[in-house]
Amino acid sequence: MDTKARILDAAEATFAQEGFDRASLRVITARAGVNLAAVHYHFGSKEALLEATVRRRLDPVNRERLERLDAVEAAAGAAAPALEPVLEAFLAPPILALAALGERGRLIAHLIARVYFEGGVEPRRVLVEQFREVVQRFAGALGRALPQLPPEEILRRLQYGIGVMTHVLADAPQIHRIAPVPLAEEDAETTLARVLAFVTAGMQAPAARPRASVARASAAR
Amino acid sequence: MDTKARILDAAEATFAQEGFDRASLRVITARAGVNLAAVHYHFGSKEALLEATVRRRLDPVNRERLERLDAVEAAAGAAAPALEPVLEAFLAPPILALAALGERGRLIAHLIARVYFEGGVEPRRVLVEQFREVVQRFAGALGRALPQLPPEEILRRLQYGIGVMTHVLADAPQIHRIAPVPLAEEDAETTLARVLAFVTAGMQAPAARPRASVARASAAR
DNA sequence: CTATCATTCAAACGTTTGTTTGAAACGCCC
DNA sequence: GGGCGTTTCAAACAAACGTTTGAATGATAG
DSSP: OHHHHHHHHHHHHHHHHHOTTTOOHHHHHHHHTSOTTHHHHHTSSHHHHHHHHHHHHHHHHHHHHHHHHHHHHHHHTTSOOOHHHHHHHHHHHHHHHHHHTTHHHHHHHHHHHHHHHSOOHHHHHHHHHHHHHHHHHHHHHHHHHOTTSOHHHHHHHHHHHHHHHHHHHHTTTOGGGGOSSOOOOOOHHHHHHHHHHHHHHHHTSOOOOOOSSSOOOSSOO | OHHHHHHHHHHHHHHHHHOTTTOOHHHHHHHHTSOTTHHHHHTSSHHHHHHHHHHHHHHHHHHHHHHHHHHHHHHHTTSOOOHHHHHHHHHHHHHHHHHHTTHHHHHHHHHHHHHHHSOOHHHHHHHHHHHHHHHHHHHHHHHHHOTTSOHHHHHHHHHHHHHHHHHHHHTTTOGGGGOSSOOOOOOHHHHHHHHHHHHHHHHTSOOOOOOSSSOOOSSOO
16 A cells, blocks of 8 residues: 555655656656556556646645635734735745755755646646635735735736745755855745745835836837 | 758747657657758757757847846946846846747747756756856846845845746746636736836845744744 | 455557668759 | 769667556455
8 A cells, every 4th residue: 555655755756856757657666666557557647646746745735825824814803914924824834844855845846846837738737726726815815915906916926926936945046056155055934034025025016007118128019 | 051940940839838858859840841860960969959949049138138237237337226227137138028029939938947947957057057147247236236135135036036037937827727817918018017016126125034933834843 | 265356567569759870962162 | 064061861770658468466355
């Protein structure tokens, strides 16, 4: 019965390191110490295995997000919730959960970011569906916390915040390599505090009216 | 001689739609109307073709970034440049250039984001090297525009800004699909104004001191 | 102990892949 | 216009892939 779990662990590590397409089932099953056919027996296909791998890590994070949001809204009562606690409910679960997994957590974030950007049709669909409730709940809460902003602006800024989070978690650009000053490793709570400060301020920015003068474009009309 | 250009166009479209691994040279060459072996004759390998594809679009953008930054710094003279123009010099070139390419521009952004996250060792190295000068120049300018922030904080916030930009350009989450309100298509200058407002405000956030009390973590120590 | 189910295993299947090869076609200069 | 370097072409190569198969093995219940 732990065959399934062994496959999941090996698949997680391999998918994260190599990417979905480059990761072969032969490598995964060898790493797990199980037979090649076990993947199809237990999961059905390589794509379904990816889906299971992602869900195992993402489901608890999204659940905790909603729980935290429940708590924030309950504390606010009938009043509008404050902005920062709402954002913290969104950002803290993935940052803390992945940090708790150490180096493996970074790989997992990398994997999820990959699926987010690339990914076959099916895994991406699963990922997006997975986010539907989360996005809708948080969009509502942010709208109440920022009543001066139109709903459309709220959604776009939430998307920006997701971009920051994804980027930070996946450590995508490996900016350390080219940074003019050395960037020390920092613990999860410091990361969270930094990201929270940035996103909170960004969310509170005055609504940008569309303006044509700001850009002296070169190639745009 | 236009064989090379035809291959580049076809490769760009195919890589962007399918991803590097899934895009086969047979599809690319068929789309370009050239012989399969032409790729190796003109580029050497599939990976080198990806590299050429990315460079063709990214080089002009990074060049324009530096030119704009030159102009901003020249206008400021000996004084510190203002924050927003610096950020605009960073954000406007990719947003406007890709928008000028229409639907294809979105695909290209998607492709670059992919390489950024996944990517073989070599293409990613190229991408990172490509950014070295840009990151260093902008980190310096941002440091002068925000003298109250330590250099490390500057770099991290620049990384956050890159995350926002990458996410917006690549339209990664296809958040439209799950948005509670319909999100209208917007032109590039509106997008730029929105992103600029968000990132400018985020950059100006008060420096977050590491604090342990903010997070009542569930799984983290 | 036997029958029945779930699980594991080695082997093979058919496809597709990036790459290589050697000859054919082309364009250009003297 | 013959010769030469560049470019194109069809064909083949070996390797790797996800998936399937059918028998062997294990555990469970009657």
